[in-house]
Amino acid sequence: MKRTLIITLEFPPIVGGIATYVDQVASSLSPERVVVLAPKHNNAKDFDKKKLYKVIRKNLYFPPFLWPRWIRLFFQVWRIVKKEHIEVIHVHHILPVGYIAWIIKKLLHIPYIIFSHGTDIAAAGAKKRKRFLALTVSLQAESIIVNSKNLSLRLLTVLPHLSKKVRVVYPCPDKDFFTPPPKEEIERLRHVYALEGKKVILSASRLDYGKGYSHLVRSMAEIVQDVPHVVWFIIGDGPKKKEVFASIIQHNLQNNVRFVGEVPHNEVKKFYYLADLFVLLTHPYRGKEEGLGLVFLEAAATGLPVIAGKSGGVEEAVIDQKTGMVIDVYQQHDQIKKSIISLLADPDAAQTLGAAGKRRMAEEFQWEKQIARISDLL
Structure with a gap:
C-alpha cells in the first residue's frame, strides 16, 4: 500500500456521519502507511492516542480577513507530503480541499483520490465558477469515491464527464x-x-x-x-x-x-x-x-x-x-x-x-x- 495522506475537514471527536466515515476508511487501511490531517479540536487528544495511524491536527484555514483562506492548508499539505514521503492523497470533499490536491499534483506529481459526501456536490452545482473548479479538480483525480449509488447519480448530473471515475464505497457500522x-x-x-x-x-x-x-x-x-x-x-x-x-x-x-x-x-x-x-x-x-x-x-x-x-x-x-x-x-x-x-x-x-x-x-x-x-x- 502507498504512503497515504488523508485530508478532512470533519473528523472525530466531531460527531457526524462524515467524521465517522473518514475514521473508518483510515482504520481499514494499513495504519503504518496512513497519515490523517484534520482540524484542531479541544477534545482530540484522547481520541488520537487510541488510533494506530498518525493524526496531525492543525488550524486548516487563515482567519476570514485573510484571503484566500485555504493557502494555509496548502502549505501544511506541502510540508506533510515532503516529510512523510506521501505517495497518494485522499481528499474528503471536492472543494476546497480537492483544489489543493490538484495544485500539489501539478507541482509534485502526487496522485489524489476524492471522497465526496454530497454537500460538496450541491455547492459545486450552485455557481458556474465552482462547477468549473470542481470539474477541473475531478478530471485530474485518480477516482471519485461516493457513499451511495444515489450520490453517484447526483454527482454525474452536475459533472457528467466523470462517469468512468466514480466508484461507490458504502460506509459500514463498526x-x-x-x-x-x-x-x-x-x-x-x-x-x-x-x-x-x-x-x-x-x-x-x-x-x-x-x-x-x-x-x-x-x-x-x-x-x-x-x-x-x-x-x-x-x-x-x-x-x-x-x-x-x-x-x-x-x-x-x-x-x-x-x-x-x-x-x-x-x-x-x-x-x-x-x-x-x-x-x-x-x-x-x-x-x-x-x-x-x-x-x-x-x-x-x-x-x-x-x-x-x-x-x-x-x-x-x-x-x-x-x-x-x-x-x-x-x-x-x-x-x-x-x-x-x-x-x-x-x-x-x-x-x-x-x-x-x-x-x-x-x-x-x-x-x-x-x-x-x-x-x-x-
Whole structure:
C-alpha cells in the first residue's frame, strides 16, 4: 500500500456521519502507511492516542480577513507530503480541499483520490465558477469515491464527464455494534431513564434541516394517544435544537421525550439496544439530500427495525418492507403514525425486519468488502 495522506475537514471527536466515515476508511487501511490531517479540536487528544495511524491536527484555514483562506492548508499539505514521503492523497470533499490536491499534483506529481459526501456536490452545482473548479479538480483525480449509488447519480448530473471515475464505497457500522452491551448496563439505563413498561423510539442525528424532527413531533402527538407508554429518545445537537424543543412543549410531549444531547460515537451503541424502533424521517431540503445515513446502518447492525424518510441514498441503507420502512414524509405523512404504531404493536414483525437488517449488514456492509472495491487505487 502507498504512503497515504488523508485530508478532512470533519473528523472525530466531531460527531457526524462524515467524521465517522473518514475514521473508518483510515482504520481499514494499513495504519503504518496512513497519515490523517484534520482540524484542531479541544477534545482530540484522547481520541488520537487510541488510533494506530498518525493524526496531525492543525488550524486548516487563515482567519476570514485573510484571503484566500485555504493557502494555509496548502502549505501544511506541502510540508506533510515532503516529510512523510506521501505517495497518494485522499481528499474528503471536492472543494476546497480537492483544489489543493490538484495544485500539489501539478507541482509534485502526487496522485489524489476524492471522497465526496454530497454537500460538496450541491455547492459545486450552485455557481458556474465552482462547477468549473470542481470539474477541473475531478478530471485530474485518480477516482471519485461516493457513499451511495444515489450520490453517484447526483454527482454525474452536475459533472457528467466523470462517469468512468466514480466508484461507490458504502460506509459500514463498526463491528462492535453487532454485539449487545451487558444486560446490566441496559437495565441500568432503563432505570435511569424510567423506562419500565415503556416502548422506546430512538432518533439519532444532527438536529438540522432535512432530518424530519418537526414531522415526527407532529406524529408523536397523535401516537401517544394510542400508545401512551411510548418514549422518544433524541440523540444529537444542532441548529434546530431550540425549534424542536419548542415544538415538543407546544405538543405537550415533555413526559414522552428523553433528550440525551450529543453522544460520542463510541458510546451511542447502548442506546440502540435500549430501543424498540429507530425512526429518522429524512427528507430533501433546498436541493440537499441524505448521502446514505450511517445511523440507519448502525441501527440495522443492532437488529433494530428502521423507519426512514425517503431522501437521497436512504433506500440503499433501508430496504422498504424487508429491513424496515421507507416513507416519503411529504406524500405519505399519514403513514408515519401508522407504521410506528404497527411495529410497536407487533414485536414479531419488528423482530423480522430487524433480523433481516442485521443479516444484511453482516453480509454486505463490512469494511473488508467495501475497501476491496478500490484496492487497485491504494
